Amino acid sequence: MTNLDYAIKLVKDRKIEITPEEIQDRRWDVHGLNNLSKQLTMWREAKGFETNKSNFASKIALTHSELSEALEADRKGDEEEKLFELADAFIRLFDLIGANGSDIEEAICFKMNLNDKRPERHGKRY
Numbered sequence: 001m002t003n004l005d006y007a008i009k010l011v012k013d014r015k016i017e018i019t020p021e022e023i024q025d026r027r028w029d030v031h032g033l034n035n036l037s038k039q040l041t042m043w044r045e046a047k048g049f050e051t052n053k054s055n056f057a058s059k060i061a062l063t064h065s066e067l068s069e070a071l072e073a074d075r076k077g078d079e080e081e082k083l084f085e086l087a088d089a090f091i092r093l094f095d096l097i098g099a100n101g102s103d104i105e106e107a108i109c110f111k112m113n114l115n116d117k118r119p120e121r122h123g124k125r126y
């Protein structure tokens, strides 16, 4: 199943009206994210850390921990620390993406094109 086939299946399951052309719209400026993912993965490997299918859960937990640190920084009113903790979370996420060799640029475009077709607040309260 190609990414486009998966996207079409997801759209049908959610009953969202979107054409294959709209699904593949690349108007979002995501250029460089795949390269960043590869760079972060190479950096992580050079530092001796491993990211693979067997430690995916712990890597997700570590990403959560960075977001929690950002939340604590926000509670303290420390905007600078909050930004750096959010950067840590992105670094961990992009490493996870790079380790898989996934096309995050295509995935973000698809999800944003899909989100664009959803109602205000996606039909929910928040």
Ligand SMILES: [Mg+2]
Residues within 6 Å of the ligand: 066, 069, 084, 085, 088
């Ligand atoms: Mg941190």
